[in-house]
Amino acid sequence: MNSLSPSSYAAELNFEYKSKDKKLRTVAIQRNDVISFLQGLPDNSIDVLVTDPAYSGMNNKLKLGKGRIVGKYSEKGADQAKWFSEFEDTEENYNLFLSECKRVLNKETGHIYLMFDSFSLLTLGALVREYFDVKNLLVWDKVNIGMGHYFRRRHELILFATNGNTRKVSSRSLHDIWDVKRIHNSKYPTQKPVEVFERMLEASSMPGFTVCDPFLGSGSAALAAIKYDCNFIGCDISEQSFNLCNERIQEFIDNNIDILEKSSKK
Numbered sequence: 001m002n003s004l005s006p007s008s009y010a011a012e013l014n015f016e017y018k019s020k021d022k023k024l025r026t027v028a029i030q031r032n033d034v035i036s037f038l039q040g041l042p043d044n045s046i047d048v049l050v051t052d053p054a055y056s057g058m059n060n061k062l063k064l065g066k067g068r069i070v071g072k073y074s075e076k077g078a079d080q081a082k083w084f085s086e087f088e089d090t091e092e093n094y095n096l097f098l099s100e101c102k103r104v105l106n107k108e109t110g111h112i113y114l115m116f117d118s119f120s121l122l123t124l125g126a127l128v129r130e131y132f133d134v135k136n137l138l139v140w141d142k143v144n145i146g147m148g149h150y151f152r153r154r155h156e157l158i159l160f161a162t163n164g165n166t167r168k169v170s171s172r173s174l175h176d177i178w179d180v181k182r183i184h185n186s187k188y189p190t191q192k193p194v195e196v197f198e199r200m201l202e203a204s205s206m207p208g209f210t211v212c213d214p215f216l217g218s219g220s221a222a223l224a225a226i227k228y229d230c231n232f233i234g235c236d237i238s239e240q241s242f243n244l245c246n247e248r249i250q251e252f253i254d255n256n257i258d259i260l261e262k263s264s265k266k
């Protein structure tokens, strides 16, 4: 886990917006470590948790093999050779993460979407079953191929589970392969399309629900939550992420403009 002491990075910003039915909704972001952020949330306070953790496993594997981490940050010297700090995905940390997710997720409504790369899915995915009722393994088909030394990667996996409840998804016609084009030339490394989070919320949210993403990155999940008239709370340990989310969320609320995906509209 990141070694910064909480006082050296904790920061919080709150926004409000009017939903389509003219209700006031809140969006809150923190610069914080995932565990201390989750530990600060009340029991049962989240309806839908959607997240894309910065797993360390895949990058460690790449370092050991012939692969290398590429991207703008890799050229900036040893300290910044990684795109961003990672959540050290030992079993111990992942169990702590999952137990906090379980505590904050509402027992009646709670749905959780956890994104995985293929490496982390095999090492950590099975642990999810100890906390949640796993319902689906969804495939995000990025349409265009990416990197890979053997078969080149075109998909990511999203594990969908409920928090011990039987709340269904919004429609019986939704299927488990989502074709949404990957983002090219993103401003934030590993920025995911807002549409991927929209698919999750289309299935699992209702207006006024509280959505949480504790690995915010560029804040794509926050924009999806606003589009679906939900309250939102999230965090990221990186200052770059916190500042970018601030700018992106504010501009979306004020002017309906997504500064990272220009074509996206509310």
Ligand SMILES: C[S@@+](CC[C@H](N)C(=O)[O-])C[C@H]1O[C@@H](n2cnc3c(N)ncnc32)[C@H](O)[C@@H]1O
Binding pocket: 001, 002, 032, 033, 034, 035, 051, 052, 053, 054, 084, 085, 086, 087, 088, 188, 189, 190, 191, 192, 193, 214, 215, 216, 217, 218, 219, 220, 221, 235, 236, 237, 238, 241
């Ligand atoms: C894969 S990215 C998320 C990308 C995001 N879904 C998006 O669409 O932009 C993972 C994020 O986790 C953050 N992170 C790494 N370790 C963390 C920790 N211990 N606590 C909170 N955030 C952390 C990184 O700074 C990074 O922004």
